Amino acid sequence: MTPFLFTVVVFVVSLGAGLMGSLLGLGGGLILVPVLTLLLGVDIRYAVGASIVSVIATSSGAAAAYVRERLTNLRVAMFLELATTAGALTGASLAGLISGRWLYVVFGVVMGYSALAMLSKLRGGQCVAGALPPDALADRLGLHGSYWDEETGREVPYRVTRPLTGLGLMYAAGTVSGLLGIGSGALKVPAMDLAMGLPLKVSTATSNFMIGVTAAASAGVYFARGDIDPFIAGPVCAGVVLGALTGSRFLTKVKSSWLRGLFVVVLLGVAFQMLRKGVSP
Amino acid sequence: MSVEPFVSHSPDTSDALARDAGPEVLISNLLRAGVVVSLTLVTFGMSLTFFHHRDYFSSAQALQRLTAPERGPHALAEVLADAMNARGQAFVMVGLLVLMATPVLRVALSLLTFGRQRDRAFVTVTSVVLTLLLLSFLLGGVE
Numbered sequence: 001m002t003p004f005l006f007t008v009v010v011f012v013v014s015l016g017a018g019l020m021g022s023l024l025g026l027g028g029g030l031i032l033v034p035v036l037t038l039l040l041g042v043d044i045r046y047a048v049g050a051s052i053v054s055v056i057a058t059s060s061g062a063a064a065a066y067v068r069e070r071l072t073n074l075r076v077a078m079f080l081e082l083a084t085t086a087g088a089l090t091g092a093s094l095a096g097l098i099s100g101r102w103l104y105v106v107f108g109v110v111m112g113y114s115a116l117a118m119l120s121k122l123r124g125g126q127c128v129a130g131a132l133p134p135d136a137l138a139d140r141l142g143l144h145g146s147y148w149d150e151e152t153g154r155e156v157p158y159r160v161t162r163p164l165t166g167l168g169l170m171y172a173a174g175t176v177s178g179l180l181g182i183g184s185g186a187l188k189v190p191a192m193d194l195a196m197g198l199p200l201k202v203s204t205a206t207s208n209f210m211i212g213v214t215a216a217a218s219a220g221v222y223f224a225r226g227d228i229d230p231f232i233a234g235p236v237c238a239g240v241v242l243g244a245l246t247g248s249r250f251l252t253k254v255k256s257s258w259l260r261g262l263f264v265v266v267l268l269g270v271a272f273q274m275l276r277k278g279v280s281p
Numbered sequence: 282m283s284v285e286p287f288v289s290h291s292p293d294t295s296d297a298l299a300r301d302a303g304p305e306v307l308i309s310n311l312l313r314a315g316v317v318v319s320l321t322l323v324t325f326g327m328s329l330t331f332f333h334h335r336d337y338f339s340s341a342q343a344l345q346r347l348t349a350p351e352r353g354p355h356a357l358a359e360v361l362a363d364a365m366n367a368r369g370q371a372f373v374m375v376g377l378l379v380l381m382a383t384p385v386l387r388v389a390l391s392l393l394t395f396g397r398q399r400d401r402a403f404v405t406v407t408s409v410v411l412t413l414l415l416l417s418f419l420l421g422g423v424e
Binding site: 001002003004006007053056057059060061063064065067068070072074075078079081082085086088089092093140141212213215216217218219220221223228230231233234235237238241242245 | 304305306308309310312313315316319320323324326327330331334337338339340341344370371373374376377378380381383384385387388391395402403406407409410413414416417418419420
């Protein structure tokens with residue numbers, strides 16, 4: 001393979017990762033790292049550095065549209081970023097201390113659980129907005145919102161609950177981000193969707209918005225280590241940005257149930273991959 | 282403190298823009314600008330690289346050299362020195378740095394808008410986030 005062909009392949013894969021990442025609220029790092037290391041023979045350090053770039057590119061590229069469409073809950077995002085940045089710092093400092101195998105196992109278990117929880121919700125149909133317990137802190141911080149759903153053609157108001165549970169889950173998600181060099185949107189979306197009661201599309205858009213800041217919190221460390229390589233991260237950046245900009249045009253038009261189904265499939269796939277990595281010698 | 286920054290939402294974006302150039306539009310513009318500047322620099326840098334190195338279109342050995350560990354301009358000083366010599370990879374690196382700085386600038390912009398709304402709780406929240414981000418870049422520099 002020539003350097004030119006390599007660049008083209010990485011660009012095309014990144015285009016797909018950005019497209020999928022923007023629709024699911026993920027950073028695309030979980031698609032890119034295996035492709036770069038297993039298929040293209042890139043050093044793992046550079047693959048993780050490229051993954052960080054991919055996360056920031058997906059986030060900024062897609063969030064530009066979601067924020068403008070008011071799908072993103074800016075207040076929930078900023079509140080939860082307290083925990084994700086603190087977590088990312090913890091994770092980046094812990095990276096050298098914890099055995100990678102345990103990390104993969106924990107990650108795989110958490111993701112498998114999230115997938116099953118999402119699946120049961122998918123089969124149970126739409127959740128009832130009125131069933132959520134009221135929360136004084138969420139009221140005081142003004143976290144509630146509403147969004148325009150193009151699929152049904154009406155404004156959907158929603159209430160937010162359990163902000164402190166969300167904060168705790170986001171700290172864990174941030175720690176995983178810092179450790180693995182990913183955005184861990186796969187952990188953030190269920191935290192908002194299942195624990196805090198945000199609609200799935202709002203969770204996806206808000207997760208997309210947040211992963212950029214989470215990744216930026218560890219990007220400094222990775223950059224200083226020299227893990228961000230321009231030859232590899234360059235085509236990743238270009239591909240992911242274009243993919244994310246394209247994908248973000250479709251989120252409001254896509255059916256929620258279809259989105260959730262796709263999300264469950266991706267979660268199960270990644271969970272399996274992680275567990276295999278943790279268990280195999 | 283306002284719970285909902287808008288009364289009703291119209292799918293017509295231009296209408297929404299005319300009504301309220303609020304924090305959403307500012308943040309969206311910042312993110313888009315960061316992404317577009319980064320994309321431009323990265324694309325220009327990559328084109329320049331392939332223009333300078335014609336063997337990259339034909340040689341398979343070149344790729345092994347490029348993806349092997351321990352190469353490239355990485356440190357900031359090297360990047361700037363190489364950029365002066367119009368090396369393509371340095372432009373790519375500057376583009377990547379612009380990309381990495383975009384979320385940090387976004388948090389700084391949020392701090393300004395919450396300050397303008399006199400929302401003390403969120404000014405505090407955003408200040409802590411910004412401090413943590415800057416701290417991470419400092420920690421990265423020390424390592």
